[in-house]
Amino acid sequence: MKKRLSVLFGTTAVLSIGALCLPQIVTGAVLTQVEVTQPAYEDYYEKVSATGKIEEIGQSKLSAQLPLVPKEVYVNLGDSVQNGDVIAEIDFEKTKQAILSMLSLYDAVPEELSSVLETVKLDQETLAAMIPSQIVADYSGVISTLNLTKGAVVSPTETVATIADLSSLRAALKVPEEYAAKLKTGQEVTLKISALDQKKYHGTIEKISPAAQETLVGTSKQTVVNVYVKIEDQDADLKAGYSAVGTIRLSETEPLMTIPYSAIDQQDSGSEFVYLYQNGQAKMRVIATGEELADSVEVVGGLDPDEWVIEDISKVSGNGEFVSLSESKND
The missing domain is CATH 2.40.420.20 (conserved putative lor/sdh protein from methanococcus maripaludis s2 fold)
Known part of the structure; x- marks a missing residue:
């Protein structure tokens, strides 16, 4: 019995020594x-990215009700004009010939011109009353598009000129509809302009469209909400028509x-x-x-x-x- 206890004691001692040595074995x-x-x-805040364009806040599009032939054009693209300035003089005789020529081809006239030409009478007095002597600016700003050339017929389906106020631009962004409920006026927006090597501009949301619309993104349609951003640090480099990517801050930090x-x-x-x-x-x-x-x-x-x-x-x-x-x- 004593011998068995001695053996047991010896085994226990070996196990105890081994346990004590384990950390040293692991360490080694x-x-x-x-x-x-x-x-x-x-620091974190919720944000959403949206693509869009830089556009004029105010503009006017001038169009003609009849085919017109300019005798003189007094403006070029980029010229500044004031409300009431004469943009072009109309050549009455050439315009009359253009109208009569179009009437002779009435069956071939596009449908959108039919209602206009149906009212035209071939007598001089009526034509004189209908043909304007001048095209006059109805807005103050810069000529941003121009479709007037001396001696060339202008179709009544064309915009003859666009007058834009380029002193104040804004960004029009298309925000995915899932973020619509989080949009608020006054939210901060950072804009990157691809045409200016990703130069940054800053602004705030000034207006949110009350209705969503579908737009084409790549090859698929996406429902978006239009958001209009007031640009606070506009400079001479920024131009209407430039593409922009806006990052809208949706929450506090x-x-x-x-x-x-x-x-x-x-x-x-x-x-x-x-x-x-x-x-x-x-x-x-x-x-x-x-x-x-x-x-x-x-x-x-x-x-x-x-x-x-x-x-x-x-x-x-x-x-x-x-x-x-x-x-x-x-x-």
């Missing part, structure tokens, strides 16, 4: 080196607790997890994530701000693995 092994980090706080994407993995169940560094071991922790940022993701549950997370989860083979801190983290 080649362990995976890892870097660790604590959650950081990053708030701090988010974040960790790098490299620190997160996903279980087969879909749950996301990280490995914490605790007493020389990698300990698995299931977490809940929120907003996805450029280089990191928000953590909304399962992690405290003062805990140490292994930055590159791919270096850990499993829960409980013994690891060592890289020298850069021990310095």
